[in-house]
Amino acid sequence: MNKKWVYYLGLILVSIIWGANFGVSRSAMETFDPILFSFLRFGLAVPFFFLILRIKEGSVGMPWRVVLQLALIGLVGITGLEIAVMYAIKYTTLANASLLNVAPWPIFAALFAPLFVKEKFTRRLAVGGVAAIIGVTFVILGGEEGLDLSSGHMTGNLLAFGASLVGALYNLSCMPLMKTYSSLRISTWFIFFGSLFMLPLTVGSWSKVDWSGLGTGDYMAIVYNVLVCTVIAFVLWNASMFRIGAARSNFFRYVVPATAVVAGLVFFDEGITIWQIVGTVCMAAGLVWISTEKKPPQSAVNN
Template sequence: MNNKWLNYGGLILIAVVWGANFGISRLAMESFNPVVFSFLRFGLAIPFFFLILKLTEGSVGIPWRIVPRLALIGLIGITLLEITVMYSIKYTTLANASLLNVAPWPIFAALFAPLFMKETITPRLIVGGAISIVGVCFVILGGDEGFSLSSENMLGNAMAFGVSIIGPLFNLTSMSLMKTYSALRVSTWTIAFGSLFMLPLTFGSWGQTNWSALNAGHYLSIGYNVLICTVVAFVMWNACMFKVGATRSNFFRYAVPAAAVAAGYFMFDEKIALLQMCGAGCMAAGLIWISIERKKRAEPAALSAKTGSQLV
């Protein structure tokens, strides 16, 4: 019981960390090229990942047979996903990007999960997920921007919706490897390959940043992105997701928009509307409803299968 709530608490904490990063990254984007900033976030995190992996597990290597798989996951889940997120924000409104990115993500995770993991969709999960979706829509649409179907936003809308498809595939393919390798080892090599593929995309963009004009706030934003949003968050999220399951854990991403709204209030003096507060309440109720579902007692066959997978 305690471990279950610890995992749920970890998912919520990381969602809040990522939500707060919307405000921190917005400040950083005033001085950095988006692709360069994204590369700094993941590239500078690589030494920390390898150091922690070496200290905790005694080695950093991976079998050659899974190198192509990890490289593909890094290309899709780090390089493609992060760049698509940045440009979806650029080519549509923040409300559109948030709604189309966040809301469909858990739905696609639930649809794709049976292809990668033995996960079932329960009635409680459906009800709690539906309540959370309503809540997150209220949080996003209750803001000043609202949702826009203008033709000039269509490219950004399509990219944001694509994020909600790419993201679950990234989660699930990573989880399938975590049956054999630790969340830390999978995260380390995924980010290493993703950063490697991202590096060529930064060529020609480094000069767009006035490095001599950067202040302590800029370096703190880089540190927050590298250490908190990447090193700590990726390892904790993947570890909790593996324990909770991809379908259930991805609904906790709905805490991200609420945290982003709170960050806007504290960092940019943005107003919080009554509809947004009601939405946060709905979202919290849905996540609590999902969290209190009791895990069914495993059958002997399932237990033996699980034991066998751990011995591989």
């Protein structure tokens, strides 16, 4: 099998993990404050990142100039982005938040990619991207909530759309650094700073949790978020994104809402409509079309 398929499968696997986390995290919100749960996810992952980095590469240090860059990336891409998405979900419908956050993200990544890396926006990428966008729109709007653009949801809508733009730029800002440092080293440091900046925002939330009364499901949600959704998923996504290219990789985020629909069925007995099935097929076709382009977007280097 052509080695590039390993990285495409990595992107799909991570998107499935993140999509399934919709159900896991939604259940956990009954016990934890959203910001506190986000901090637990990233803060508890930091020691694992540093340990793995030390074992794999023999050191954990970074030049101060790069550390400052990663501090800014962590502040924007972890602290700011996670909080923006969380409040977007709070102030608008789930369908609005999903569509306005997920759908524009790959488009912004494709448009701004030339500013960060040498990637071409090809005709195949455009055609596959349009098919994937149509598909994910059917997946999200085909549910019971649909799209609601009333003024009462405008704050959440703007937060979701803004998070999409910031998220794409945050992804792209990591790409030049990955030419010099491994994706593991980059992920370790920006997640460390993102967690550090998030910590003060959790003041007052710790005392609201009945820590002695936590059940097995609560602990499983934390473990899934820390080890699977963060440690494994971030390293795998960044490594795959570097090999495949930011523009193509971000279109695979469209697998997230499709998986979230399945998670809704499993966790909350939510139904799946025919439009959502049609959308999933259309989205899958678009992603297959993108991934079958013969010429890679950039030459791979040892990472």
